[in-house]
Amino acid sequence: MRVLFAGTPAVALPSLEALLAAGHEIVAVLTRPDAPLGRKRVLTPSPVAARAEELGLPVIKADKVDAAAAEAIAAAAPDIAAIVAYGALVPEKALSIPTHGWINLHFSLLPAWRGAAPVQHAVINGDAVTGASAFQLEKGLDTGPVYGTMTESVRPSDTSTELLERLSHSGAVLLAQILDGIGAGRLAGVPQRGEISLAPKLTLEDGHVRWADPALAIDRRVRGVTTEPGAWTMLAGQRFKLGPVALRPDITDLGPAQLRIEAKSVLVGTGSHAVELVMVQPSGKKLMQATDWARGLANKEDVVFE
Known part of the structure; x- marks a missing residue:
């Protein structure tokens, strides 16, 4: 089929490649405009735009599907539009432009985790299984009929970035199969059934670690916001960034936010048992091993997170 592909970040690239490998004709690629990156704020094409240009595909750059983009x-x-993490809603008047409408690859098992951050919310909430759904876009937010799904186990150590990377590849296979089936007239969408949950975009505050929470909840939150928007706490009035932590159920004598610095570990108390810091980033410094950071402290006994 003649396919419009809509996507912006690197997570959309496996789907673009899968559709090409399946023999679909990509007639145009819709992606977000170039964005300033790095300290010098250099205007840089999105990963999807850069790959499309390498492939010689026509590119439409638009921050929303306005009249010009439509x-x-x-x-x-x-004939059909395939959309994977484009980054903007498609208005109702544009949904009917492709003959078969728009098929969205969404990284959850709908109707669970409708919204912009389904993988992050799945990790934060401790889901054991998640997946991806290929569904028909309609006016509502992620409410359309589903053509197919695939499942993926959430590993105990998964960050949202790691889980999304796996889903981007397995989901790409699903999307290509769904477009094949629609083109052949073999598939029809099925209305969503089950419990609805919402996954709004995460903010910086969602990464704020509250040490009075149980250790398991802290572990899930930190992994869920890694790498964006990132986990953090406060130390001496400044934001102190955290990488994923290790659970230490053997340490139960530390109060919430209280630190214990040992020769080979940095422990923090929580509302249940301790967690061990692995990687940290103090304000104004680079990411480093927690033990390296601790060695540079003058008064180790006085350090308490806020």
């Missing part, structure tokens, strides 16, 4: 999409005359 006109460009219509001019490409797609």
Whole structure:
């Protein structure tokens, strides 16, 4: 089929490659405009834009599907649109431009975790299994009929970045299969059934570790916000960034936010048992081993997170 592909970050690239490998004709790629990156704020194409340009595919850059973008999409005359993490809602008037509409690859088992951050919320909430759903876009937020799903176990050590990386590849296979089936007239969408949960975009505050919470909840939160928006606590009035922690159920005598610095470990008390810090990033410094940071402290006994 003639496919419009809509996507922006690197997580969308496996789907673009899978559709090409399956023999679909990508008539245009819709992606977000170039964005300033790095300290010098250099305007840089999105990963999807850069790959599309390497492949010689026509690229439509738009921060939303406005009248100009809709006109460009219509001019490409797609049979169907495949959308993976484009980064903006598709207005109702644009949904009917492709003959078969828009098929969205969403990284959850709908109707669980509708919204912008499904993988992060799955990790934070301790889901044992998640997956991806290919569904028909409609006016509601992630409410359309589902054409197919795949499942993925959430590993105890998974960060949201690691889990999303796996889902991006297995989900790409699903998306290509769904477009094949729709093109052949073999598939029909099925209305969503089950308990609805919402996964709004995470903010910086979502990464704030509250040490009075149980250790397991802290572990899940830190992994869920890694690498974006990132986990952090406060130390001496400044933000102190944290990498994933290790659970230490053998240490139960530390109060919430209280530190114990040992020769080979840095322990922090929580609302249950301790956690061990692995990687940390003090304000104004680079990411480092927690033990390296601790060796540089003048008064180790006085350090308490806020």
